[in-house]
Amino acid sequence: MKIALIGATGFVGTAVLNEALNRGHEVTAIARNTDKITNTSEFLTVKAGDVQTKEEVKSLVAGHDAVVSSYNAGWTNPNLYEDFLKGSQAILDGTKEAGVSRLIVVGGAGSLYAAPGVQLVDTPQFPAEWKAGATSARDFLNVIKKESTIDWTFLSPAIELVPGERTGQYRTELESPVFDEKGKSRISVEDLAVAIVDELEKPQFVQKRFTIGY
Numbered sequence: 001m002k003i004a005l006i007g008a009t010g011f012v013g014t015a016v017l018n019e020a021l022n023r024g025h026e027v028t029a030i031a032r033n034t035d036k037i038t039n040t041s042e043f044l045t046v047k048a049g050d051v052q053t054k055e056e057v058k059s060l061v062a063g064h065d066a067v068v069s070s071y072n073a074g075w076t077n078p079n080l081y082e083d084f085l086k087g088s089q090a091i092l093d094g095t096k097e098a099g100v101s102r103l104i105v106v107g108g109a110g111s112l113y114a115a116p117g118v119q120l121v122d123t124p125q126f127p128a129e130w131k132a133g134a135t136s137a138r139d140f141l142n143v144i145k146k147e148s149t150i151d152w153t154f155l156s157p158a159i160e161l162v163p164g165e166r167t168g169q170y171r172t173e174l175e176s177p178v179f180d181e182k183g184k185s186r187i188s189v190e191d192l193a194v195a196i197v198d199e200l201e202k203p204q205f206v207q208k209r210f211t212i213g214y
Contacts, residue, residue: 001200002026004061004100006051006091007070009036012106012161015193016068017044019166023197030060051087057094066102066200067095075133084136089143096150102203103152104196109159109185110134111141112177112211120159120177141209151206153199157192158213164188170195170212172205178213185213 003020007013008029014036020027021041028045029037037046049060051071061067069091073083088105095103110121110130120126121134141154159177170191171178177185187195195212199205 001066002028002064003200004028004030004064004067005070006030006057006060006067007072008046009033010070010072011189012070012157012192015189016070016196019190019193019197020068020200023201025197025200028060028064051091051094052083054090054093054097057090058098061095061100062098064098064100066104067091067100068104068106068196068200070106072133073136075129081132081136084133085140085143088136088140092144092147092152101150102200103150104199105140105144105152105154106192106196107137107141107154107156107209108134109156109161109177109211111138111209112156112159113175114177145209148207151203153203153205153207154209155192155196155199155205156209156211158187158211159185160187161192162186162188164190166190166194168194170214172210172212174205174208174210176211178211180214187213 008017009031026043030047030049034046034048073080114120179185
């Protein structure tokens with residue numbers, strides 16, 4: 001499979017890049033600054049690009065079988081909310097205009113439901129420093145839910161997304177966090193990458209959001 005990976009140098013993007021290459025897929029790694037990409041796989045193509053316009057995205061992703069977006073507008077960006085929505089919309093529109101029918105978007109856990117009708121981002125204990133990013137991802141989820149012309153999937157990680165090991169194991173839910181026997185909603189970034197590439201290879205959540213955890 002030919003995969004265009006947006007945000008390939010980030011925490012999630014780096015793990016997805018390695019997982020996809022290790023499974024023999026051809027990956028075009030797209031990032032604003034490509035200097036951080038050290039993988040030397042023969043299946044890797046590196047492209048520098050900014051995803052704030054659909055025209056730029058279209059040129060970057062054309063000819064691929066699927067697009068994976070781990071786009072992040074920057075946690076310290078004072079315009080994080082607006083820039084994330086703008087970039088995410090450009091990725092969606094550019095992917096469609098390029099004729100790529102498969103798009104996986106990595107969002108946040110904030111849009112998962114803590115209780116019926118109550119999303120995590122709206123609970124009192126949700127960390128203030130993550131609120132702008134979580135709210136923008138939640139609002140883009142509401143946008144992409146209306147999309148019917150391409151096969152999109154929106155993946156919310158577990159509440160705790162941490163460095164760790166690749167076990168290849170995870171459980172899935174649609175709208176509520178996956179908790180383990182200790183009451184933790186947790187996944188390693190390596191296993192998040194496993195779930196993303198699994199969904200590319202054997203789609204189960206087309207035009208749906210899902211989440212994972214141990």
